[in-house]
Amino acid sequence: MTDAHPHSDADFVSGAKARLPGAFERPLIHRMMPAAIVAALAVPFVYSAVAFGATPARFIEGLTRLGNILSFMFPPHIWTTWQEWSEILEGLGETVVMAFLGTLLGALAALPLALLGAKNIMPFSWLRLLSRRGFDALRAVEQIILALIFIRAFGLGPMAGILAIAVSEIGTFAKLFAEAIENTSRKPVDGVKASGGSNMQAIRYAIMPQALPVILSIILYNFESNARSGTILGIVGAGGIGFLLADRMHAFRWPEAWSIIFLIIATVYCIDAASAWLRKRLI
């Protein structure tokens, strides 16, 4: 039977290979590409490691110290007097309060601004684009820089932190709210208009009922994220638990510092759980 075929299998395969090289193996340049990309990405990393003095000796020393610090984690430090506890709990409460009020104020200020930036409400494109750029500029300022500025004006304490959260959230909220408002359906608006409603009534009865669940969920999400990041505001003195944490760290009271970190994590868990419950109830 084999004699009937002039070509053996090997010949057939090599013939096919000659005709369709791409079907058998990828061209060299494609095979080299991943390696080349990895190498190109690794060069700046290695350079930075050298430039930043990441020598093995320094790593060993640093990791030994880190291990030392981590060993203070267990058993966790438990404060014995109510005075110490109340200080820590006040700090934690202050962080939560700052996140709550800051997020709320930011949302209240952002809602009217969002209407300016929404395509289906604001007919003048120049005003819309202007307000959008304004939101971008506001978002570009770091919360901690705002906190530093507000500390100069309002003094050390939670007020500076609340205002920093509020102002930095205005930009984020206004952008996200505007997008939520733009993503609503036009049909209810037409309905309100057809039955003789004014523009304000169309916003109130046709757009807001659609956008409000999304807006609430954005607010809750940002509240969670502010409760997490609120810790760092205290490090610069804008109120909250961060101040106590930085203080313990600077004094090398690591067992207490770890306990504070654990309490922060526990608080964040509670807030996440509460906001998940609230989200389920409201939306």
Place this chain on the structure above:
Amino acid sequence: MTDLSLAIRNFETDYADARKSARRVQAVSTLLFLSAVLFSAYVGGFFAFTDVTLPSGERVSMLKIWAGLPRLGEYLEKTIPTLRFATLGSDLAEWFWRWETWLRLLWETILIAYAATVLGVAGGFLLSFLAARNLSPGRPVSVVVRRYLEIIRTVPEMVWALIFVFCFGVGPLAGVLAIGVHATGSLGKLYSEANENIDMRPLDGIKASGGNWFQQMRYGAVPQVIPNVISYTLLRFEINVRSSSIIGYVGAGGLGQEIRTAMSLQEYTDLSALFVIILFSVTVIDFLSERLRHRIIGISEHWT
């Protein structure tokens, strides 16, 4: 007829009850919310008074927030540099008088963000397969890795920076590690969510032809998630540039240390100069990374 009217009456009473309880819930929750707001405002010091000396020399007591507003205006006004059109060149030179240092530190800031992103990608990518519920070799492993990722991203970068500055000394190395640890937590979560949304059939195919767990991940899962991974990574790089520009405030390298110096030496115009530098570079990096993201998504669709 009587049946119907009875049903209607029942409905009306039920409806009234439901309305009543809904109203009660609403009233209670509104009350709770308002008291929470008032309590927060009280804790935040919004009702606190402070003594202020007026320009006329008179001392009055006024709300703290009201007293602070003019100071805020003054502070911001001081940061505005004097730029005259006639002497624009020299005015700009005076505004950016430390441009050599700032440029060097800007470079350091971007390098910190880059190196931290590399660390975050390496850690997050490896852990994401263990954390994903559908890919993890065992449920306990996935639970432990998830908790670990959660904890390291709940602790803010600034706190990690304080810890690493203590361990590794003042300098950019501490910043790289701090941002890298935090980025590992965030990226690990995002990657693992991408992993959970993949099609499992390719993995089954590899398993059926005798592939082990690593081969299943490498040839079954990775090709599906790569576009998402790249997109998240670039977004994270943008975030890391922002973080590394302030992390120097606690001594972890980058432009942040200049912000701290300018703040404490009350070099107001330096602050605005630094702000302009950071804003400009962040905008440029965001723009480039967005372009790159769109291109890479295009390429990956073409290749795979």
